[in-house]
Amino acid sequence: MKISARNVLKGKVKTIVAGAVNSEVVVELPGGAVITSIITKASVDSLQLAEGKEVYAVIKASNVMIAVD
Amino acid sequence: MKISARNVLKGKVKTIVAGAVNSEVVVELPGGAVITSIITKASVDSLQLAEGKEVYAVIKASNVMIAVD
Amino acid sequence: MKISARNVLKGKVKTIVAGAVNSEVVVELPGGAVITSIITKASVDSLQLAEGKEVYAVIKASNVMIAVD
Amino acid sequence: MKISARNVLKGKVKTIVAGAVNSEVVVELPGGAVITSIITKASVDSLQLAEGKEVYAVIKASNVMIAVD
Amino acid sequence: MKISARNVLKGKVKTIVAGAVNSEVVVELPGGAVITSIITKASVDSLQLAEGKEVYAVIKASNVMIAVD
Amino acid sequence: MKISARNVLKGKVKTIVAGAVNSEVVVELPGGAVITSIITKASVDSLQLAEGKEVYAVIKASNVMIAVD
Numbered sequence: 001m002k003i004s005a006r007n008v009l010k011g012k013v014k015t016i017v018a019g020a021v022n023s024e025v026v027v028e029l030p031g032g033a034v035i036t037s038i039i040t041k042a043s044v045d046s047l048q049l050a051e052g053k054e055v056y057a058v059i060k061a062s063n064v065m066i067a068v069d
Numbered sequence: 070m071k072i073s074a075r076n077v078l079k080g081k082v083k084t085i086v087a088g089a090v091n092s093e094v095v096v097e098l099p100g101g102a103v104i105t106s107i108i109t110k111a112s113v114d115s116l117q118l119a120e121g122k123e124v125y126a127v128i129k130a131s132n133v134m135i136a137v138d
Numbered sequence: 139m140k141i142s143a144r145n146v147l148k149g150k151v152k153t154i155v156a157g158a159v160n161s162e163v164v165v166e167l168p169g170g171a172v173i174t175s176i177i178t179k180a181s182v183d184s185l186q187l188a189e190g191k192e193v194y195a196v197i198k199a200s201n202v203m204i205a206v207d
Numbered sequence: 208m209k210i211s212a213r214n215v216l217k218g219k220v221k222t223i224v225a226g227a228v229n230s231e232v233v234v235e236l237p238g239g240a241v242i243t244s245i246i247t248k249a250s251v252d253s254l255q256l257a258e259g260k261e262v263y264a265v266i267k268a269s270n271v272m273i274a275v276d
Numbered sequence: 277m278k279i280s281a282r283n284v285l286k287g288k289v290k291t292i293v294a295g296a297v298n299s300e301v302v303v304e305l306p307g308g309a310v311i312t313s314i315i316t317k318a319s320v321d322s323l324q325l326a327e328g329k330e331v332y333a334v335i336k337a338s339n340v341m342i343a344v345d
Numbered sequence: 346m347k348i349s350a351r352n353v354l355k356g357k358v359k360t361i362v363a364g365a366v367n368s369e370v371v372v373e374l375p376g377g378a379v380i381t382s383i384i385t386k387a388s389v390d391s392l393q394l395a396e397g398k399e400v401y402a403v404i405k406a407s408n409v410m411i412a413v414d
Contacts, residue, residue, distance in 0.1 A: 001139045003196060003274040004181035006105035008136070019365035020226035021245065024385060025135055031100045036075035037133035038366065038385065040199055040231060040245065043142035047137050056136040058141060061178055062269050062407050063132035064106035066094055067077070067125040067348040068116050070346045072343040072403060073388035088158035089295035090314065093178060107159065107178065109300060109314065109406055112349035127348060130385055131200050131338050136141040144243035146274070157296035162316060163273055169238045174213035175271035176297065176316065185275050194274040200338050201270035202244035204232055205215070205263040205279040206254050208277045210334060210412040211319035227364035228383065247337055247369060247383065250280035265279060268316055269407050282381035284412070301411055307376045312351035313409035323413050332412040339408035340382035342370055343353070343401040344392050 007059040009035060013051050016044060025049060027057045076128040078104060082120050085113060094118060096126045145197040147173060151189050154182060163187060165195045214266040216242060220258050223251060232256060234264045283335040285311060289327050292320060301325060303333045352404040354380060358396050361389060370394060372402045 011027040014034060023044045025037045035057040049055065080096040083103060092113045096104045104126040118124065149165040152172060161182045163175045173195040187193065218234040221241060230251045232244045242264040256262065287303040290310060299320045301313045311333040325331065356372040359379060368389045370382045380402040394400065 001141070001194070001274045001276060002185060003136075003139070003141065004175075004177040004185060004272045005134070006178060006181060009102065017366060019367070021224060021229045021231050022226070022366045024130070024366050024387070027135070033078065033098075035128075035133060036130040036385070037135055037142075038131040038200070039135055039142040040144060040243070042231070043135070043144060047135060047140060047142060049135065049137075053137070056139070058134040058136050059104075059128055059132060060270075060272055061093070061105040062107040062176070063128060063405075064104060065074070065127040065349045065405055066096070066106055066108055066112070066116060066118065067072075067127050067346045068118075068122070069346060070343045070345060070348070070401070071392060072346070072348065073341045073384040073392060075385060075388060086159060088160070090293060090298045090300050091159045091295070093159050093180070105178070106349075107407070108349040109312070109351060111300070112351060116347060116349060125346070129339075129341055131383070132198075134142045134198055136139045138139060141274075143272070147240065155297060157298070160297045162268070162297050162318070165273070167240075171216065171236075173266075173271060174268040174316070175273055176269040177273055181273070185273060187273065187275075191275070196272040196274050197242075197266055197270060199231070199243040200245040201266060201336075202242060203212070203265040203280045203336055204234070204244055204246055204250070204254060204256065205210075205265050205277045206256075206260070207277060208279070208332070208412045208414060209323060210277070210279065211313075211315040211323060211410045213316060213319060228362060228367045228369050229364070244280075245338070246280040247282060247381070249369070250282060254278060254280060263277070267408075267410055269314070279412075281410070285378065300406070303411070305378075309354065311404075311409060312406040313411055314407040315411055319411070323411060325411065325413075329413070334410040334412050335380075335404055335408060337369070337381040338383040339404060340380060341350070341403040342372070342382055342384055342388070342392060342394065343348075343403050344394075344398070
């Protein structure tokens with residue numbers, strides 16, 4: 001499946017914190033930067049996410065803001 | 070200003086494409102990866118964005134999805 | 139690629155309206171209902187979207203609201 | 208109230224899973240497809256949502272992505 | 277229709293800028309503050325929005341960030 | 346830091362409800378209106394949010410919908 005979302009960043013799951021409904025999944029990119037994601041706990045189970053697993057962080061361009069110092 | 074958005078990635082503006090209402094701003098990260106953002110044309114003007122300018126791509130964690138192969 | 143977004147609805151592209159930066163893509167579901175999407179023009183080109191093409195409308199659960207009469 | 212969100216799909220609440228802050232509400236559409244939503248627990252209470260209740264799933268067009276096989 | 281979105285702010289349309297696909301609608305709140313919205317041009321037409329019209333700005337709580345100085 | 350998000354509303358934290366992953370933060374604006382936000386619990390801690398603290402509610406324009414009666 002190829003998706004319209006413009007940002008697809010490859011990395012590895014670093015940590016997962018599970019709540020009742022949502023879970024926080026931290027993805028480490030190759031350079032060491034991390035991307036934090038909130039997805040449903042059901043998706044964590046469905047995708048069989050676990051620490052160390054290779055994943056993609058996927059972000060729709062309209063959800064990216066720009067800031068300057 | 071410090072923001073609750075968990076993802077703040079430093080980079081440089083690579084390209085800007087302006088529409089009547091929205092503009093597409095592509096940010097190049099240090100490692101060469103790019104992040105594409107859609108923000109209003111008014112914000113591009115207000116932040117005085119231009120190619121080469123140092124900026125941050127800012128993303129709320131609830132807007133990040135995870136995908137696997 | 140399998141994605142964490144909980145809502146993946148199969149349909150066919152009904153219409154595409156292109157702007158300078160964003161395009162509006164209307165997807166018709168099997169039952170005749172339509173889903174309207176705004177994605178970048180670059181994604182319309184990259185996915186080679188055209189009327190009649192089989193596609194999926196993909197929606198993160200945190201972006202779905204509930205209303206009652 | 209009439210809203211700018213382009214996608215308003217009528218269905219019935221199938222299941223509700225409550226967390227401390229957010230709840231997951233699954234809506235079944237007439238054809239049997241389901242739409243999963245994450246809203247606050249306070250909204251579930253305020254709208255008096257319960258299994259079987261007729262509701263609408265409401266989605267802003269800019270939050271819909273398109274994918275192809 | 278009553279919606280799960282937690283933030284519904286009453287105001288008046290101050291300005292509308294139309295693009296090919298999206299329009300920017302600025303809403304003035306009673307105290308003089310303004311809220312800027314990007315919705316589709318089709319919705320501006322469908323809701324018959326015009327300067328001076330009484331409207332509500334509607335925001336899902338998961339789309340609100342918090343910042344501090 | 347100056348951000349592209351068009352809506353930055355100054356107020357004070359009125360209440361915080363913490364979940365395992367997300368927290369609900371209610372901000373009271375000067376006129377008495379309230380804005381409800383869902384952010385991660387980690388951000389509540391990181392920004393040292395507490396009742397009475399001066400904060401900004403920040404909202405990207407593409408996440409604001411318009412409704413009419």
